[in-house]
Amino acid sequence: MAGLAAAFGSGAMTNPIRDVLSAKSILLTGTNTTENHPIFANYVKEAIVKNGCKLIVVDPRKIDIVELAHIWLRPRPGNDVAWINGLLHVIIRENLHDEDYIQNRTTGFDELRACVEKYTPEYVSGITGIPPEDIVEAAVTYGGSKPSSILYAMGITQHTNGTNNVKSLANIAMLCGNVGVVGGGVNPLRGQNNVQGACDLGALPNVYTGYQQVANEDVRSKFAAAWGVDHLSSTPGLTVTEMFGGAERGTVHAIYVMGENPMVSDPDINHIRECIEALEFFVVQDIFMTETARLADVVLPVACFAEKDGTFTNSERKVQRIRKAVDPPGEAREDRFVIAGIARLMGFPLEYPDTRSIMQEIARVTPSYAGITYERIERDGITWPCTSEEHPGSPILHVGTFTRGKGVFTAIEYKDPAEVTDDEYPYILTTGRVLQHYHTGSMTRRGTGLNRLYPELLAELNPDDAGRLGIGDGEMITLSSRRGTITVKAKLTERSGPGVVFVPFHFSEAAINVLTNSALDPTSKIPEYKVCSIKVEKASM
């Protein structure tokens, strides 16, 4: 998000999902779309099969969508800036860039051109292992089939170079004039139902709702007046990872968690546990007794999505209703009543008659949500920015001009991931999700149906590597990094390239985040889940 915000002025998906049907080519990278965004994948498939759109896939894994790809590039995990610079190099060399667009709408092109000069296909091939001719073909396809839409997800962002990866994708889109047009754009697919909404509504340490900066005095005064308080802090707060660090150092004494499970989802879990144990007071509000809730001093039971009214904002910035269908179990309450209950005891009224009136307050203090009301989204959602009740919403961003004015090219040199393989840890571990499960598994692993389909953790290992290590399909193996060890069942598959092991993170009993590296991207503070060095051994029985 930080990468796109720097380049364009907004970190959200630039175009609606259905827009890929207008694309002449799609560059899909770092998203296993058919498993993690299956409905978005339907649109990609329709674009390819019915509309003749060309699909370029860049992914270290041979994911399912590769079978529809016209070109598939297989870099090693963590090499993204290199191959993107290679594409930029070829597009400029072949004169496929859009000079008018660059001239009128962007800045920084000369520096970019100078930077990518040395990223010849041969040079990039040496870093990434991608054949030079494939880099040329991908570049010519992207540059020659416009409009082109870029789709990406955590495979791009969960790196220590994540922000640079995103800025690089922004570079290539602007280079060909693909931002602000139907069928184009740079589109980060959001992995959780309301991750867009949580960002929009100010669950971030540096901004209030609608990305209004806490450091801005006018903004602070507006919120102080709206909330009836004398003072609001002007210092940006801590990110999740920094909060745990603060706990360890003794600067953070209490953490209040609403509906998150960092004991499975965060990197280097053993360290997270130590941080939580160092707290004086730890509160968890959730629908299940998660691994995180087990460590809490107080656990507060709450309603799930089927048990409350409200709105979610989807990946394409569309605000849509959710509706209460059943009552919460036992004494569980909606989150809003719990928050208001604590606030009341601390002397601050936070009660609202219904969720509709909370949305009315959001609209009053948030320019991009100003025109969103429950009446207007009763049947179909509205896409922000929606600045008044007459405003129809904005499915495509940056039309005519970027949110920040001119789009910014950033010249970026390739850097290795935080951890590179060596003799002791010769394999690259990359993590992600599978189709049948979701995040930390606390929802999808409780029923019978989904568990029947994917009952146990499988580590995907390349058959050649397995052969060398004497590991058969279905055998137990141990995976170790500098931070920990887990034992899992091996699945031999060509989906994993040589030297690469993929493990999903849904399974708390063999939590892969015991191994992952908590090294962060310096800007976005996203951990490097997609690359760490491990060793693979046959488990001793």
Place this chain on the structure above:
Amino acid sequence: MEEVKLIIDGNNITVPGGSTVLEAARSAGIRIPTLCCHERLEPIGSCKMCFVQINGCAEPQQACKTRVQDTMQVTTDSEQLFSMRRESLRELLLRHPLDCPVCDKAGECLLQDLAYEFGVTDVHQHVNATFETFYPTSLIRYWPERCIVCKRCVTACAEIKQLGAIDIKGEGPTAQVYPAKPERCESCGECLQVCPTGALTENLSRYKTRPWLSKRVMTTCTYCGCGCQMQLNVMNNRVVGMTVPNVFGVNKGSLCVKGRFGYEFINSPERLKKPLIRKNGTLQETTWEEALGLVASQFSRIKKEYGRDSIAGISSARCTNEENYLFQKFMRAVIGTNNVDHCARL
């Protein structure tokens, strides 16, 4: 695109060239009965219900497969057409047992509705073929004897999902759906969604409710960021199934395996039902009053002792916009810190 003018049942109609007669009739609000035709799929033409008479053609034609032409004159309803359609239905019912009382689909079954409309009563079943019931996913049950082999399911699997996990084998009365490439099945239930009869039923909620007994509540899916629209089917305060209106929302009737079948967690016996407080090292049930009182007093104490920034809050990408708004307002206005974040990065 160039336009074509034609006459259907005496009405002058203008449609884009390349339209089918069925599409032209529908655009003018004229109903032609259909069974295999589905708005998200290319015409299939298996059910033989949509016959119409076209001037200049000796035999009635299938409206779903016939393209419009200028000056075409179409009749959609006549005694001959009615009896042809009735005969088509009778043939379908020869292999379809009238087990509607124990069928989950009864009440929203297209075949049932058409049999009722055309008054097909005197059907004597004579198909005694042996069928295979194996289906590529355990989440869906295939009832081959109810299957009218309309091919909607295999068409949806091939066209919408590009998978081809299922296909048709055999011919005539012994034809059936079979798992052609079971390893390609994603359990998305696209086949279940388009099945016009009870030949495919959901295996998690069999025999739990009837369509007319459950309440349906439109909502947004709780899994990924696509924002699919779906209806929770509710019976006695329990979510017992999921339905999806066709051509609605970003998903247009599609869902993935999690969206369509991942609702069991709602009723899970493991759901938290009472507040818990750690006493002597273990979490023990307590009242809301005591739990909230402890949280408020600890937050107040820690804030006073170590300052506002000694408390941090982690909000949730799983919660609603309204809840996220309240949570950050609580942290900022009540605690007085900007230490609020969520797992967008994870």
